[in-house]
Amino acid sequence: MGLTVLVVGGGGREHALAWKISRSPLVSRLYAAPGNPGIARHAECVPIPVADLQALRDFAVSRKVDLTVVGPEAPLAAGLADLLAREGLLVCGPDRAGAQMEGSKVFMKTILAKYGIPTAAFRVFDEYDDAEQYVLTHRLPVVIKADGLAAGKGVAVAQTYEEAVAFLRDVMERRVFGDAGSRVVIEECLAGEEASYIVFTDGTKVVPLPSSQDHKRIGDEDQGPNTGGMGAYSPAPVVTLRVEERVHRQVFEPLLAGLRKEGITFRGILYAGLMIENDIPRVLEFNVRFGDPEAQPLFLRLKSDLVPLLLQCAQGKITDAGMEIDPRPTVCVVMSSGGYPGGYTKGFPIEGIVEAEKEDGVVVFHAGTATVDGRLVNSGGRVLGVTAIGDSLKGAIDRAYRAVGKIHWEGAYHRTDIGRKALRRGAA
Numbered sequence: 001m002g003l004t005v006l007v008v009g010g011g012g013r014e015h016a017l018a019w020k021i022s023r024s025p026l027v028s029r030l031y032a033a034p035g036n037p038g039i040a041r042h043a044e045c046v047p048i049p050v051a052d053l054q055a056l057r058d059f060a061v062s063r064k065v066d067l068t069v070v071g072p073e074a075p076l077a078a079g080l081a082d083l084l085a086r087e088g089l090l091v092c093g094p095d096r097a098g099a100q101m102e103g104s105k106v107f108m109k110t111i112l113a114k115y116g117i118p119t120a121a122f123r124v125f126d127e128y129d130d131a132e133q134y135v136l137t138h139r140l141p142v143v144i145k146a147d148g149l150a151a152g153k154g155v156a157v158a159q160t161y162e163e164a165v166a167f168l169r170d171v172m173e174r175r176v177f178g179d180a181g182s183r184v185v186i187e188e189c190l191a192g193e194e195a196s197y198i199v200f201t202d203g204t205k206v207v208p209l210p211s212s213q214d215h216k217r218i219g220d221e222d223q224g225p226n227t228g229g230m231g232a233y234s235p236a237p238v239v240t241l242r243v244e245e246r247v248h249r250q251v252f253e254p255l256l257a258g259l260r261k262e263g264i265t266f267r268g269i270l271y272a273g274l275m276i277e278n279d280i281p282r283v284l285e286f287n288v289r290f291g292d293p294e295a296q297p298l299f300l301r302l303k304s305d306l307v308p309l310l311l312q313c314a315q316g317k318i319t320d321a322g323m324e325i326d327p328r329p330t331v332c333v334v335m336s337s338g339g340y341p342g343g344y345t346k347g348f349p350i351e352g353i354v355e356a357e358k359e360d361g362v363v364v365f366h367a368g369t370a371t372v373d374g375r376l377v378n379s380g381g382r383v384l385g386v387t388a389i390g391d392s393l394k395g396a397i398d399r400a401y402r403a404v405g406k407i408h409w410e411g412a413y414h415r416t417d418i419g420r421k422a423l424r425r426g427a428a
């Protein structure tokens with residue numbers, strides 16, 4: 001008898017997880033809660049929302065789930081791993097204390113400062129008047145962050161004092177993110193190029209995935225408002241060997257040792273959002289889960305089985321030396337609904353996925369899709385992650401866009417420049 005695994009979540013990252021986990025010879029049964037129509041090709045989807053922690057626990061207990069893999073941060077911050085652990089169940093994902101690395105910017109920045117980990121200089125405020133006074137003396141641009149989880153919208157990089165004060169008011173006075181805005185971090189703006197660096201950890205040992213880079217803005221050339229991520233590729237050339245070595249020595253080693261001193265053994269996935277300038281990495285943020293859409297191109301490069309590492313993280317003892325990575329680069333182009341990241345149009349039939357997947361080396365991951373009356377329709381902001389591997393980055397980009405060109409629904413949108421920054425860096 002193989003393992004029974006439960007994937008929690010229903011987006012593109014979770015489809016990539018389910019796709020990869022379903023290929024493991026160790027797994028005989030795979031569930032996803034709530035999953036999506038793409039995930040349903042690899043797993044049995046159960047209609048439990050990620051916010052219903054008790055129902056997730058009861059399901060895992062009754063189905064004797066051997067390993068739960070949590071995709072999104074919210075259930076971890078709410079204590080899902082603690083609930084499962086209390087039942088003696090294995091979970092890849094930190095407990096509530098560890099999840100504060102993403103759930104509280106104040107906690108995260110305080111830990112970074114305490115253990116000397118490179119990050120933007122900052123101050124914390126819990127009174128609006130003090131925060132406003134400080135912001136008005138800070139040089140521009142100034143970065144303001146709501147303390148708690150705000151679905152990626154809790155950060156402003158303000159170019160003017162008007163903008164800074166307006167955001168501060170929204171967060172601390174109007175409480176547009178609720179209690180997430182009871183405290184703020186105000187920090188200096190860092191220059192450089194961003195990259196994502198994601199590792200598996202048992203609290204001491206670290207096994208890294210290759211580097212990757214997200215595209216957070218909705219428009220080409222990084223214009224327009226922030227989104228959940230409009231595309232990603234791996235590797236990110238800005239993460240040189242030197243950067244990688246520094247990230248291990250200056251970030252992960254002191255961080256995990258620091259967390260252990262604080263009584264936190266972090267078991268799961270740690271994602272460092274980095275700003276890199278002249279080979280010097282500084283931490284912008286931590287996430288306590290895989291990136292979305294970074295997981296999609298990363299798992300397409302992963303040749304070895306993902307399950308042993310997930311299991312070892314959950315057990316708190318990583319014994320694997322590493323994993324086998326395809327040297328070829330991968331690219332994921334996100335297709336989104338018309339109007340996203342604002343109010344978007346949905347319910348339109350999606351055509352062409354089967355044709356797109358006939359393209360060599362292409363996998364189409366579902367994010368915001370649903371089946372209505374037997375037809376696949378768009379149902380979320382980010383709808384599909386069209387992911388391709390190629391002999392070169394250019395080859396992977398061309399393949400991904402050829403596949404994107406075959407997929408249609410009313411209002412569908414995508415960026416046309418995913419990976420271009422890396423191509424430019426390669427040419428330079």
Ligand code: AMP
Nearest residue numbers: 120143155157187188189190273284285
């Ligand atoms: P965060 O959620 O902290 O990663 O912030 C979201 C985005 O805001 C990041 O991906 C960056 O593009 C930007 N950002 C955050 N902090 C800074 C900073 N200190 N300097 C420059 N940009 C930042």
Ligand code: GLY
Nearest residue numbers: 214229291292293
């Ligand atoms: N792609 C950004 C994130 O997963 O937070």
